[in-house]
Amino acid sequence: MTARERTYLGVPVSKPRAAFFEFTSCEGCQLQLLNNEATLLDFLSLLTIVNFREAMTEASDEYDIAFVEGSITRDDEAKQLKAIRGRAKTLVAVGSCACFGGVNQLKNRFNDLAWVKEQVYGSHAIDTREAVPLSAIVPVDLSIYGCPIKKEEVERVVTNLVLGKSIDYPRYPVCMECKANHNVCLFDLGEPCLGPVTRAGCDSWCPSNRFGCWGCRGPAEAANVRQLRQIMHEHGFSDEQLLDRLECFGGFADYVTELKRAAKE
Amino acid sequence: MHRLPFVDVLAEQQDSSRKQDLASFEYTFQAEITNVYPLTATEKLYQLQIIDPGERQRFSFQPGQFVMLELPGIGEAPFSISSSPIRHGDIELCIRGVGNLTNFLARAPRGTIVGISGPFGTSFPVEKMQGHDIMLIAGGLGLVPLRAPIFAVLENRSRYGNIDIIYGARNPAELLFTYQYDMWRQFDIDLSIIVDSADADWQGPVGRITTILEQRIAAASNIGKNTYAIVCGPPVMFKFVCDMLIKARLPMQQIFVSLERRMHCGRGKCCRCNIGSTYTCLEGPVFDYWSVMNLKEAI
């Protein structure tokens, strides 16, 4: 690369130093980043990558943007996250675990964590506590939703970051994209779906493959969960079935509390 | 053979004007940013020149109309033209950096090529106002769409009666076009400026725009018959100013306002600026107050 600065329409384009980190997660989101070979080189040329365990061995502690995957389930993770926050100008939560706690936070449903630890790890005691999203420990600047994330969305986010464009997520529910893909509504086919309340942006990935939405991207703005509950009932699904889905990725935590209260009444 | 013939909409035999309409829908003019002047901390004045000399000369607009400005890949948005109509395709846009497009534009150097389409929308009927007094009342950024009618009136100053410009801003640092006030005053224009909160250097009045308006209304003679009002500003100001003008018996059809809405096309298609039944981009942005009364949620 020459030292000459890249520009777009005459405006200098930054080439931020980026680092990738993972906490409690499957690292699937980072793999997604490496997935599309067709655009990988262009993608990498927008950033100076200084730390990416999935892809390289060298590492540096100087970076502008930190992409962080995974939820926080141990004290040492929290400590490390705080250190990352201290170094990064922009901290991006990548994937449902980082944004909401993800599948990991399902363990929080158990009242007795000590019992869970024993069942899972037996005599190999592991230091683990309730799974929480990054935002419970440090301020988060940007969130990339999804389980896993969509490569296209990350590419758009990174392009916009270097151009200085704001990052705009769809605020409407998945239904909008599902209808645009002219799918038959899964409720009509007898399957439950969180599409009507979940934030779009996935291009109705699951519903297009005839798999009802589980809400991995969290709630859409103005999500009408109260109405969805009624719709679930009308279609023969129980509150438990609705709660199973709403609780799966942790994005609907506030709604779940309200719903549980309502279900008791 | 029963293959249906392919119809090329541009090549199809239609009357030529229509064909041009179709072509001009997407084919915007390219224009160059020739100069940029910072006006305040957030607003800049952009001088743009349509590159093609023929198009530049043909480009004509009425005061109050707007153009869509596009930066490829960044975005497109409507901006009212704040230059004099006699300058054709050498236009000036005053733009505040609030969104993607405007913030990027604020970083764009001189010489950047942008896309311009338009002019679109309705205008202030400055010719109809000839022979009358005019009150131009602006709050904050509301001065931007008023600058073109001010120029238009100044260029034919003798044809108009008393001209009052009443302009209010939050504080002196947010005042726009300060360098032009003296020039405007030379044309026998009564320019009053008021700010919500003063700074150390401010010598003028402090308070609400309605205080000045009250004085002006009291001073005006036979306001209902002789005066036209042009109002632009934030919704709260609209409401108070228009209420006051109506109370002073200024007929609704002599009050003109310029409304802001989100627009994606500027061509009466996308519906984003639609207020119930009215496209702000086709039937506006300039409305008389009677039309505004009939627009639910307008101000």
Next chain:
Amino acid sequence: MLFRVFAKDHLINLYDILAVNHIVGPLCKGLDRQGAPLYDFDFIYDFAELQLDYTATIHSLKRFVLPPRETLCTFDLQKDGWRKQVDFNAYKPTVYFGLHACDINALNKLDKVLTGNVYPDPYYAAKRKNMFIIGVGCTPQPFCFCKSMGTDSVLHGFDLFLTDLGDAYFAEIHSARAFAFINSLECREPRQSEHQRFVEVAQERKSRFTCQVDTTDLTKILDLEFQAEVWRDWGRKCLSCGTCANVCPTCYCYGIEENVDLGLQHAGKTRHLYSCNLIDFAQVAGGHNFRPESHDRLKYRYYHKHRGFVEAFEESLCVGCGRCGQSCLASITVPEVIASVRGEGGDHA
């Protein structure tokens, strides 16, 4: 208009004649929970797939003329500027085989705003002008209120319209192209008895519409009831998901998005159909939202369709196909909303 009659088993000949072109028509996409067929428009590759006795399709024809996402143009960034390439995305004429009157009327309504207005939309026009439309008589469904909207029959906007007389098709011919195609079939001019049969079939069909909307003075009533509490009741149910606008054959609202490619050498401008029910529909740069509440947005949808469009074009922007109500998971239907705004009907909240 010219009329011809041909035997029903000749329809496949008409299909074969046209099959050299792309053909879009109604086909069965699956069965719903009750085992009833779900129909939709799609490309047809075999005459046997074509379900001309379909009830109603889930989605309208809109995606073929106004795709949910469409690249309007691309930009090549160069050292000293940029070049713009425009593509109207229309390459081949397409035969639309088996449209109901409501859907043809819907296209006619879209024409008014997209091609008949001050700034015609060439993307739409290019696709619209490459359509060959064959209409068929429908079977009224319990949710169809096209009769109230005056769209249960269609006068123009098609090439050919077929009515099933039992053993033969009665064809209304509306274009020279259609006339040529029909004449290559074994057909003849209708007899007096067939004229009568045609009128009878139309009347019998008309008598089977059960769903109604009272449109008397509706524009005024919408103004009068602007602050009515019922809007809030419907707003509480609304999911703000945009499903109604997506399945609607006449909703055309859109948004424009521009994106730069990863290589920073190219950019594109995309139009994506939007819905006035989506939360940020009326949000302006700087963040102010003119319609933050769900009932406001829902109300504006009705305002645009049943008041604004009527004022502009003397007709409503609704053809009464009932798709929005059928697709709405919250069961918000046009007949019920309008009845409630008129102060009729029971409790909806």
